[in-house]
Amino acid sequence: MTLTVGVIGGGQLARMMIPAATHLGIGLRVFAETEGSPAGLAATAVGDYRDADQVLRWAEGLDAVTFDHEHVPQAVLQRLVELGVPVRPGPHALLYAQDKLLMRERLGQLGLPMPEWAAVSTEAELDEFIEAHGGAAVVKTPRGGYDGKGVKVVRRGHEAIAWFEDAAVGALLVEELVEFRRELAQSVARRPSGAIAAWPVVESVQQNGVCAEVIAPAPRSMGKLSDVAEQIAVTVAEGLDVTGVLAVELFETTDERLLVNELAMRPHNSGHWSIEGSTTSQFEQHLRAVLDLPLGGTGCRDPWSVMVNVLGGPMGESLDSRYSRAMGGHPLVKFHSYGKESRPGRKVGHVSMGGDDLDDVVYQARAAAEMLAS
Amino acid sequence: MTLTVGVIGGGQLARMMIPAATHLGIGLRVFAETEGSPAGLAATAVGDYRDADQVLRWAEGLDAVTFDHEHVPQAVLQRLVELGVPVRPGPHALLYAQDKLLMRERLGQLGLPMPEWAAVSTEAELDEFIEAHGGAAVVKTPRGGYDGKGVKVVRRGHEAIAWFEDAAVGALLVEELVEFRRELAQSVARRPSGAIAAWPVVESVQQNGVCAEVIAPAPRSMGKLSDVAEQIAVTVAEGLDVTGVLAVELFETTDERLLVNELAMRPHNSGHWSIEGSTTSQFEQHLRAVLDLPLGGTGCRDPWSVMVNVLGGPMGESLDSRYSRAMGGHPLVKFHSYGKESRPGRKVGHVSMGGDDLDDVVYQARAAAEMLAS
Numbered sequence: 001m002t003l004t005v006g007v008i009g010g011g012q013l014a015r016m017m018i019p020a021a022t023h024l025g026i027g028l029r030v031f032a033e034t035e036g037s038p039a040g041l042a043a044t045a046v047g048d049y050r051d052a053d054q055v056l057r058w059a060e061g062l063d064a065v066t067f068d069h070e071h072v073p074q075a076v077l078q079r080l081v082e083l084g085v086p087v088r089p090g091p092h093a094l095l096y097a098q099d100k101l102l103m104r105e106r107l108g109q110l111g112l113p114m115p116e117w118a119a120v121s122t123e124a125e126l127d128e129f130i131e132a133h134g135g136a137a138v139v140k141t142p143r144g145g146y147d148g149k150g151v152k153v154v155r156r157g158h159e160a161i162a163w164f165e166d167a168a169v170g171a172l173l174v175e176e177l178v179e180f181r182r183e184l185a186q187s188v189a190r191r192p193s194g195a196i197a198a199w200p201v202v203e204s205v206q207q208n209g210v211c212a213e214v215i216a217p218a219p220r221s222m223g224k225l226s227d228v229a230e231q232i233a234v235t236v237a238e239g240l241d242v243t244g245v246l247a248v249e250l251f252e253t254t255d256e257r258l259l260v261n262e263l264a265m266r267p268h269n270s271g272h273w274s275i276e277g278s279t280t281s282q283f284e285q286h287l288r289a290v291l292d293l294p295l296g297g298t299g300c301r302d303p304w305s306v307m308v309n310v311l312g313g314p315m316g317e318s319l320d321s322r323y324s325r326a327m328g329g330h331p332l333v334k335f336h337s338y339g340k341e342s343r344p345g346r347k348v349g350h351v352s353m354g355g356d357d358l359d360d361v362v363y364q365a366r367a368a369a370e371m372l373a374s
Numbered sequence: 375m376t377l378t379v380g381v382i383g384g385g386q387l388a389r390m391m392i393p394a395a396t397h398l399g400i401g402l403r404v405f406a407e408t409e410g411s412p413a414g415l416a417a418t419a420v421g422d423y424r425d426a427d428q429v430l431r432w433a434e435g436l437d438a439v440t441f442d443h444e445h446v447p448q449a450v451l452q453r454l455v456e457l458g459v460p461v462r463p464g465p466h467a468l469l470y471a472q473d474k475l476l477m478r479e480r481l482g483q484l485g486l487p488m489p490e491w492a493a494v495s496t497e498a499e500l501d502e503f504i505e506a507h508g509g510a511a512v513v514k515t516p517r518g519g520y521d522g523k524g525v526k527v528v529r530r531g532h533e534a535i536a537w538f539e540d541a542a543v544g545a546l547l548v549e550e551l552v553e554f555r556r557e558l559a560q561s562v563a564r565r566p567s568g569a570i571a572a573w574p575v576v577e578s579v580q581q582n583g584v585c586a587e588v589i590a591p592a593p594r595s596m597g598k599l600s601d602v603a604e605q606i607a608v609t610v611a612e613g614l615d616v617t618g619v620l621a622v623e624l625f626e627t628t629d630e631r632l633l634v635n636e637l638a639m640r641p642h643n644s645g646h647w648s649i650e651g652s653t654t655s656q657f658e659q660h661l662r663a664v665l666d667l668p669l670g671g672t673g674c675r676d677p678w679s680v681m682v683n684v685l686g687g688p689m690g691e692s693l694d695s696r697y698s699r700a701m702g703g704h705p706l707v708k709f710h711s712y713g714k715e716s717r718p719g720r721k722v723g724h725v726s727m728g729g730d731d732l733d734d735v736v737y738q739a740r741a742a743a744e745m746l747a748s
Contacts, residue, residue, distance in 0.1 A: 001697050019393030025711025294702035323375050328668035332653055337399025
């Protein structure tokens with residue numbers, strides 16, 4: 001093919017588009033924040049994505065621009081659109097992944113199920129919400145949060161005082177503390193021309209606000225649960241006019257409802273299993289979708305696929321030696337390393353494995369990830 | 375990981391190492407012949423691989439050097455070895471992939487089954503061999519052939535006159551014309567420390583001397599046939615001290631013997647199915663093997679996998695439009711494009727598909743490849 005996709009952001013999501021683009025013969029040009037980023041191999045510019053001039057220079061001739069993260073300012077996106085570059089997802093859609101208050105408002109208009117929520121600007125308003133919702137609530141900064149940052153469980157409004165006093169933050173989003181059984185994630189991909197393909201709903205196990213492990217498909221999800229999850233994601237994708245991959249994080253409540261937690265309009269940690277586990281990986285599908293090419297099959301290649309994140313750990317044994325040990329012990333596990341410097345708690349890679357026996361698959365993937373991290 | 379592999383040659387085999395290296399976190403540095411080669415994304419030098427000084431400059435600091443093709447002169451390889459760079463496969467092994475006369479001689483010493491053969495230096499000697507072997511024979515230039523080039527079926531010695539008259543060619547290899555039922559290929563990977571992993575034997579369908587289609591595993595190969603094929607490849611790998619991937623092309627004769635046809639000491643067209651079809655692709659396994667990392671599982675992910683090469687065709691409809699049509703018609707087919715300029719008959723990509731029903735899988739893969747080529 002002669003098509004070229006630009007990706008703003010040089011993190012691991014952009015990195016994992018490189019294999020898909022290489023196989024499909026799609027050109028990939030990354031606008032990275034720093035030299036030596038995870039996607040550095042495909043970087044054709046290093047700069048500040050908030051600077052429209054830099055971004056516009058880089059974007060010339062691209063067939064589509066997409067993202068490794070959702071932090072590109074609307075003003076920069078608008079300039080790209082004015083230049084005639086297809087921005088996917090478009091600014092009007094990405095807005096709802098950038099601002100959680102706008103997202104809640106819009107999902108409400110679409111009639112989608114979600115936790116009770118409010119916008120609060122003062123401690124008193126927050127205290128009132130907490131009192132009305134059982135004595136505790138989740139407060140979020142509407143913009144800039146990720147992996148548990150910008151999210152806090154509070155029992156008193158005063159606990160959010162630093163955010164209220166930060167003029168840059170503005171009104172806060174407060175949500176009821178949902179009693180959930182588990183967290184699920186539903187990913188779909190949508191073409192500008194409208195076609196949608198959905199992967200099966202997955203279970204996402206969080207630790208300290210960070211995704212630790214994903215099981216695909218979600219156990220005990222056959223039938224109604226998977227249908228409802230897919231319908232929610234399709235409604236979001238169509239209602240918000242999302243193009244590319246959309247991941248919808250969901251709560252499965254103790255009373256068997258699904259509530260929308262968060263949205264991401266790009267490949268997502270909960271979809272890494274698809275690299276080996278689905279006929280079409282989320283990275284390949286994202287490239288196909290943003291170029292408006294026909295979407296690939298989204299079936300599972302194994303009865304069960306498990307993905308376990310590898311977090312940076314104490315730096316005792318060398319990484320090469322740990323890798324060798326993990327590979328030797330787990331020949332069926334697939335290893336993914338993001339080329340990032342290891343820091344305790346930082347996502348530096350993931351492993352995945354597929355098979356018939358969920359217990360065995362979980363055991364092997366966890367054991368391999370543990371060997372790498374420690 | 376912090377390990378880096380160097381690949382001499384920037385063709386599609388080097389290109390398809392990029393996805394594997396990216397996922398594993400292995401650095402890849404390609405020494406390419408030209409700008410804009412299929413593996414250009416990972417090229418860190420463009421030059422002449424016959425020039426030891428250029429190659430040595432490029433190779434500094436590499437943890438292993440391996441190959442996209444077998445044409446690097448022994449003198450250059452020796453200089454790398456003297457520099458202390460692990461060359462894998464080593465010059466002493468690669469020699470047998472470079473010179474078919476030496477290969478035949480060495481395989482004979484190892485007691486491996488092969489067509490009857492001789493080294494001939496004159497028309498008269500060739501005529502004698504032809505007469506003793508049923509009136510026809512296959513003549514090959516010992517060096518530099520590929521994809522049917524340097525190979526000729528002859529009925530009279532005079533037909534090889536151009537090669538006899540070319541002083542650079544030297545003695546020719548002549549082989550009996552084997553009555554074969556079909557062609558098979560057996561790939562294995564071997565670590566310097568000795569461990570070997572074998573993929574299942576595959577059937578390779580040739581058209582005009584070029585591999586057109588591969589079915590994995592080879593139909594009707596269960597039991598003795600697959601055991602014998604694996605044993606042959608293991609004997610070659612150990613006997614020649616091959617490191618990395620070794621592909622052994624085999625004839626299955628009409629009287630049910632397996633004869634060694636050709637060797638390749640690198641990922642091979644007959645192993646492209648493994649990208650989606652095996653737990654570990656030949657490209658990933660090659661990188662693991664040349665770095666002496668533990669090898670991955672080599673089982674099949676589907677009952678049947680089929681790979682069909684895409685050859686350049688007449689340039690009517692644009693490639694992008696043909697791609698879109700092929701993807702739309704075949705959502706389960708995986709597409710691979712090598713980023714090469716299309717010329718009639720040139721391998722410009724391949725497609726692959728896996729599934730339960732061999733008929734259906736073959737049908738879809740062929741149909742998709744046809745849409746791309748025409």
